[in-house]
Amino acid sequence: MSDSSKAMRIGVEGVFYSLTHVPDLVRYGSKPSRETKANHNLAEGLAKKLRSFPEAVAYAPHQVYIGNITPQGLSGLPKPWYEKLIEGASAQGRFGDLVDEEQFYSSLAASDQFELVTLEEKWFQDRGIKQTNARVPRLRPLAEVQALCDRGAFPLYSGNKLAGAFEAAHAEDANLSAEVLLENLAAKVTGAHSLSGLLKQLQMKPADVDYVISCSEEAVGDRYNRGGGNLAKAIAEEVGCENASGSDTKAFCAGPLYAMVHGASLIQSGVCRNVAVVAGGSLAKLGMKFESHLKKNMPVLEDVLGSFAVILGAAKPSAPHMRLDSAAFHPVRAGASPQVMAEFLAEKALAKLEMKLTDVDRYAVELHNPEITVPSGSGDVPRTNYLTLAALAVMRGQIQKSQMEDFVRARGMIGYAPTQGHIPSAIVYLGHALDALRDGKISNAMFIAKGSLFLGRMTQLSDGCSFLVEKG
Amino acid sequence: MLEGKKVIAIGERDGVPGPVIAECLGGAGLEVVFQVTECFV
Numbered sequence: 301m302s303d304s305s306k307a308m309r310i311g312v313e314g315v316f317y318s319l320t321h322v323p324d325l326v327r328y329g330s331k332p333s334r335e336t337k338a339n340h341n342l343a344e345g346l347a348k349k350l351r352s353f354p355e356a357v358a359y360a361p362h363q364v365y366i367g368n369i370t371p372q373g374l375s376g377l378p379k380p381w382y383e384k385l386i387e388g389a390s391a392q393g394r395f396g397d398l399v400d401e402e403q404f405y406s407s408l409a410a411s412d413q414f415e416l417v418t419l420e421e422k423w424f425q426d427r428g429i430k431q432t433n434a435r436v437p438r439l440r441p442l443a444e445v446q447a448l449c450d451r452g453a454f455p456l457y458s459g460n461k462l463a464g465a466f467e468a469a470h471a472e473d474a475n476l477s478a479e480v481l482l483e484n485l486a487a488k489v490t491g492a493h494s495l496s497g498l499l500k501q502l503q504m505k506p507a508d509v510d511y512v513i514s515c516s517e518e519a520v521g522d523r524y525n526r527g528g529g530n531l532a533k534a535i536a537e538e539v540g541c542e543n544a545s546g547s548d549t550k551a552f553c554a555g556p557l558y559a560m561v562h563g564a565s566l567i568q569s570g571v572c573r574n575v576a577v578v579a580g581g582s583l584a585k586l587g588m589k590f591e592s593h594l595k596k597n598m599p600v601l602e603d604v605l606g607s608f609a610v611i612l613g614a615a616k617p618s619a620p621h622m623r624l625d626s627a628a629f630h631p632v633r634a635g636a637s638p639q640v641m642a643e644f645l646a647e648k649a650l651a652k653l654e655m656k657l658t659d660v661d662r663y664a665v666e667l668h669n670p671e672i673t674v675p676s677g678s679g680d681v682p683r684t685n686y687l688t689l690a691a692l693a694v695m696r697g698q699i700q701k702s703q704m705e706d707f708v709r710a711r712g713m714i715g716y717a718p719t720q721g722h723i724p725s726a727i728v729y730l731g732h733a734l735d736a737l738r739d740g741k742i743s744n745a746m747f748i749a750k751g752s753l754f755l756g757r758m759t760q761l762s763d764g765c766s767f768l769v770e771k772g
Numbered sequence: 773m774l775e776g777k778k779v780i781a782i783g784e785r786d787g788v789p790g791p792v793i794a795e796c797l798g799g800a801g802l803e804v805v806f807q808v809t810e811c812f813v
Contacts, residue, residue, distance in 0.1 A: 636789040678812040752811035
């Protein structure tokens with residue numbers, strides 16, 4: 301491997317990963333809300349197959365997400381994971397946590413600056429939910445909450461109880477409807493929770509954060525500025541990063557890796573001492589594959605909002621770091637076949653450092669949990685990506701065809717992230733990578749994410765971004 | 773055998789993209805009436 305003086309090393313101060321369990325919001329996911337309107341029986345089926353918080357905590361892939369089990373450990377655990385729950389599992393993890401729905405509703409109300417959220421006062425007081433900031437939630441009696449819902453607000457349920465209401469901010473602007481604002485505020489709250497958790501973990505003052513980049517996927521803005529954004533600054537404010545500004549970096553599922561490269565560049569250039577990269581969860585993707593899960597008599601597994609935060613800073617001697625000079629992008633001219641993606645995002649990126657595909661100890665790709673995707677016919681996404689990398693290594697004569705499975709086993713891992721788009725896209729592995737690098741289990745890890753730009757109907761192109769992280 | 777047939781091409785992000793399927797089938801004499809690439813995760 302090249303270790304020239306031009307190597308650009310950026311430190312990773314820490315990571316935080318959180319899952320917010322919101323079974324009663326699954327109905328507002330894009331797919332469930334459309335399908336249950338067309339078929340009311342589906343709504344009943346969905347309600348019967350929602351998981352409790354203890355079940356979500358004890359779900360092995362979630363324990364991997366928050367750092368209590370390694371991805372390698374997960375591959376040895378018996379399946380189906382949704383039945384073989386982890387005994388004694390904790391909602392607190394080595395680098396993150398699981399948050400329950402009651403706490404989420406309270407945080408939603410506390411972070412609302414526009415009287416969008418109303419909570420039912422008895423429900424709130426009976427639970428003694430801790431408040432996440434000084435803002436007092438708007439509390440009203442049940443009859444008033446019900447009246448708001450009758451006038452078009454989104455009901456917020458807690459099991460079969462009406463726990464609150466979420467109102468639109470404008471009668472005619474679809475971008476400020478209750479549906480859209482609930483998605484946006486959920487992203488803000490979950491992203492802020494992860495950043496706040498990380499700062500506490502690092503014992504770092506929020507005021508010491510220089511810049512925040514949000515790679516959340518939501519389109520924040522009104523009818524004249526749809527997607528106008530800067531959720532980053534709203535998150536920075538919520539967490540108390542009073543000296544920070546911020547901006548959003550979006551590229552569908554590749555957004556987090558672009559955000560990491562942009563954040564690292566701000567540090568390398570001397571513009572910032574540190575940068576927080578943060579993402580909140582995607583409410584629209586809740587229950588995306590719920591019909592397949594119901595058909596297979598499985599619980600509805602897409603019941604969590606994923607979020608994460610990373611703080612980048614100056615590289616420290618002997619600590620794992622990101623190699624900014626390894627960063628690679630998928631160019632416009634490249635085409636969208638999986639082979640071309642692997643060439644540009646892995647092979648060419650490594651060539652810059654005089655490395656081969658077989659010089660990478662671990663690849664992080666899109667780590668979707670196959671237990672969620674396989675029942676719907678979407679296949680095992682990480683495995684497909686690993687086989688493409690292995691096939692490229694065969695084509696380049698770096699391994700024999702008979703060694704492809706060994707390549708996948710040794711350099712890949714099983715998927716464990718919920719299908720939250722940007723969340724599973726490689727970045728989810730950074731916490732485990734840092735542990736494995738510190739423990740000497742691996743020398744480096746390559747992060748590769750792809751973005752489905754064609755979904756927005758502006759281009760037929762795909763996209764992608766990658767970089768290498770290595771030991772100190 | 774396929775010449776003159778109409779076809780809908782649905783590509784997949786991790787597989788073969790829609791425009792590539794359309795290019796191949798169009799070259800084989802089929803009429804591609806709709807093509808799209810989708811992401812199934």
